[in-house]
Amino acid sequence: MLNELFHYYTSPCPKIYRRLGYLSGLIAIQARYKRVAEQWRPHLENSRKLILQAASEVSQRNKVVVLGSGLLIDVPLQELAKQFDSVILIDIVHLIRVRSFCRKLDNIVMLEHDITGLAEAVLSYRLGMALPCPSAKLPDIAQDADLIISCNLLSQLAITPSQYLQKHFIIDAEQLANWQQEIIASHLSLLADQSGRRVLLCDACHNYLDKEGRLLRREEMLHGINLGEAEQQWSWLIAPLGELDGQYQLQSAVFGFSDWFLPNKNVIGRRFGSLPIVP
Ligand SMILES: C[S@@+](CC[C@H](N)C(=O)[O-])C[C@H]1O[C@@H](n2cnc3c(N)ncnc32)[C@H](O)[C@@H]1O
Numbered sequence: 001m002l003n004e005l006f007h008y009y010t011s012p013c014p015k016i017y018r019r020l021g022y023l024s025g026l027i028a029i030q031a032r033y034k035r036v037a038e039q040w041r042p043h044l045e046n047s048r049k050l051i052l053q054a055a056s057e058v059s060q061r062n063k064v065v066v067l068g069s070g071l072l073i074d075v076p077l078q079e080l081a082k083q084f085d086s087v088i089l090i091d092i093v094h095l096i097r098v099r100s101f102c103r104k105l106d107n108i109v110m111l112e113h114d115i116t117g118l119a120e121a122v123l124s125y126r127l128g129m130a131l132p133c134p135s136a137k138l139p140d141i142a143q144d145a146d147l148i149i150s151c152n153l154l155s156q157l158a159i160t161p162s163q164y165l166q167k168h169f170i171i172d173a174e175q176l177a178n179w180q181q182e183i184i185a186s187h188l189s190l191l192a193d194q195s196g197r198r199v200l201l202c203d204a205c206h207n208y209l210d211k212e213g214r215l216l217r218r219e220e221m222l223h224g225i226n227l228g229e230a231e232q233q234w235s236w237l238i239a240p241l242g243e244l245d246g247q248y249q250l251q252s253a254v255f256g257f258s259d260w261f262l263p264n265k266n267v268i269g270r271r272f273g274s275l276p277i278v279p
Contacts, residue, residue, distance in 0.1 A: 004031055011096045014112065016119050020164050022092045030071055030095065036240055040073075043236035043254060047074035047201050050232060051149055054199045054258040055083055058146050063196075065090065065138070065145040067115055068153025072098055074201070075151060081105045088142050090115065113139055115157065115190075116183055122161045127169050131179045134186040145196045150187065152254075154202035155221035158183040181223035188225070192262040200260035203252045204230070210248055211241060221252075228263045230255035 004027050013023045033040060051074075055064070061084045066075055069089035080087050089102065089110045102108045121132030142148075158180035165171055191198050204227070206219040232255075239250040 004028075007095050007097065011093065011099075013093050016123055017092050017112070017114070019123060020119055021160055025160055026070060026091075026093050026095060030097075032239070032243065033071065033073060036237075036243060039237040039240050043234065043252075044074045046232070046234050046254070046256065047152065048076040050201065050256045050258050051151075051199055052076050052079060054149075054197055055080060055147060057259075058197050060146045061085065063088065063145045064147040064149070065142045066149045066151050067091075068151045068156070069094075069098075069110075070151075070153075071095065072101070075149075077102075077105070077108075081107055084146070088145070090139070090142060092119070109141060111139055111141070115153075115187065116161070118161050118183070122164055125165060125169070131165075131171070131175065134183045136186040136190040138190065145194065147197050147199065148191065148194045149199040150191055150201065150260075151199075152201045152203070154184055154187055154200070157187055158223070177223060181225060184222055184225055188262065191260065198257075198260040200227075200255070200257040202227075202255055203236075204233075204255045205253050206238070207251045207253065208248050209251055213249075216248055227255060227257075231258055232256040 007027045007030070008023060011023060011027075017023060055061075063086050064080050064084040065088045066080075067090050069075055069091045072089075075089075077087070085107060087105075087108045089108060090113050091110075092112060092114050094102075094110050094112060099110065102110055115136055115138075117135035117137060118132055125132065161183070162176060162180060166176070191200065203221045205221055207215055208217040208219070210216050234254050234256070236252040236254050237249065238252050241249045244250055
């Protein structure tokens with residue numbers, strides 16, 4: 001608890017991101033990671049391995065960009081810093097511990113940036129208004145990367161703004177579901193627009209399992225967007241028994257693509273028509 005308070009009060013973070021719950025959300029992830037590091041280990045290793053595989057296959061290594069760098073637990077930072085001239089870490093929040101660690105490496109740039117472009121509009125939302133349009137864009141310094149990694153944040157992008165809106169307003173369920181899909185689609189569109197090699201790591205669904213590991217309920221995390229078959233897939237035990245509840249455990253199905261491209265319209269799903277289609 002003391003560690004969480006320390007991070008809450010010492011991590012520089014703009015007020016709007018604090019109000020939306022991004023800082024406390026990341027501190028909660030850090031606290032859970034400390035409790036269940038052993039159960040998370042295979043997922044983190046798989047993520048780092050996939051990133052290093054992609055890094056070993058690019059021909060130029062001027063710049064690598066990590067979207068959703070967070071706690072840097074699934075990012076092989078030291079290796080990337082050795083292999084690339086510059087490493088750009090983008091997250092809406094960088095905790096104080098991560099900042100101190102990165103200061104030891106001289107080719108790292110950390111940017112606090114809202115990848116959805118939604119934060120301000122969500123805070124000024126009032127009942128009766130249309131839900132704000134996501135306008136995903138990258139800061140100039142992150143353009144033209146040789147490698148860009150969307151690092152286990154895709155499903156997260158819709159969660160915090162939705163929770164904030166649901167806490168303060170009653171939002172129609174279908175309207176909310178469409179909006180969540182738009183947020184995810186907008187991120188994929190941004191990624192598809194990048195000229196460098198793209199790595200995509202993301203949660204595809206969350207499985208709630210009973211004590212014996214039997215499936216109780218499945219939650220689809222990409223809101224109807226079908227990414228097609230992942231190059232690699234694995235399970236990540238996000239919350240073992242007792243972490244969220246004594247009766248169930250939460251396991252994620254993770255999709256990993258070391259060289260992601262936007263598949264055709266039919267593969268990607270129903271409301272994906274507005275995205276650029278790579279032939
Ligand atoms: C599950 S964590 C990813 C873990 C991270 N790759 C690591 O190694 O610790 C999701 C990350 O997405 C970030 N995030 C969520 N919404 C964001 C947004 N709108 N813009 C930028 N980052 C965001 C969170 O702050 C968090 O660090």
